[in-house]
Amino acid sequence: MNKHNFSAGPCVLPEPVLRKAADAVVDFNGIGYSLIEISHRSSDFVAVMDQARQLVLELMGLQEKGYEVLFLHGGASLEFLMVAYNLLETKAGYINTGTWSDKAIKEARLFGEVVEVASSKDKDYTYIPKGFKVPADLDYLHMTTNNTVYGTQFREIPETKVPLVADMSSDIFSRTLDFSRFGLIYAGAQKNMGPAGVTLVVIKKDILGRVTRKIPSMLDYQVHISKESMYNTPPVFAVYTSLLTLEWLRDLGGIAAIEELNEKKAKLLYSEIDLNPLFRGFVEKEDRSYMNATFDLTQPDLKETFDALWKEAGIRGLNGHRSVGGYRASMYNALSLESVGVLVDVMSDLERRA
């Protein structure tokens, strides 16, 4: 079957990862027991957790730089409040690039003063704010590196003296960055790393312990660090499948290798959007996301024909987010260049017919 999965999340995972994960559900590493029926404190699973934590640091080039890796429950949405709970004493800065930043801001306001340092709301979040000043008296600055809904992505990471916190849910491990510029990085696994159910958090340990409020144990990063993500039962299947994806990425050549492929995919699709008169992109060209391309038809009456064509080609998950409409092609790490080629062929086929 032709399978071209452009879903925004949960999303496409590498075929060999799915097979290994499926095998482990029946018999994990040949031990005769399922991964999901053994103790998370058994040496078999503890090894999984240790390897996953190590591999995250290795891929990001963060070994021996004072960072800790956590695998938590609750999705990126729980991190919206955990970040503020653990880091916001008086005042935090947020860059508002739309849905997700908005939600993070809403939670942070429960804990202290929030300054919107920059926002692209004036133009429906179709660009990435630039050239703004970051006040020096913030507890931290929060950004969303890639906006999954609007299809915008920061190319430059803002300069700050205060700890930088980033929601990288939809572009984690997709491109090389100097990860040591971040104090805290979080990401729901289901966009680019694994199945839903686990959230990756990478924290520079020295930014913690500065707030005076009492923090409930399950929401306290320091508790999870001291228990090595085993304060309570971790989502074992999601952690294991994430490890498999990270190993797949390492064997491919790491983040630099996948970045090259991701750039090729994005260039192929965006050049079709720009050259084909039947399509237009939603956002500023220089701020386009390499992960989520948002676009629409210039002739709405072609919708039925276009939808039938891409569905016939085996494409799935191309509808835009309900708040934006149009189309969204999510091109996460495991989506092949061939799949993008199939979409581009369908788009040029539509032009030939019209």
Ligand SMILES: *Cc1c(COP(=O)(O)O)cnc(C)c1O
């Ligand atoms: C999907 C997404 C979220 C929400 O993630 P959950 O794991 O569902 O809570 C947050 N931020 C960004 C950038 C996302 O793409």
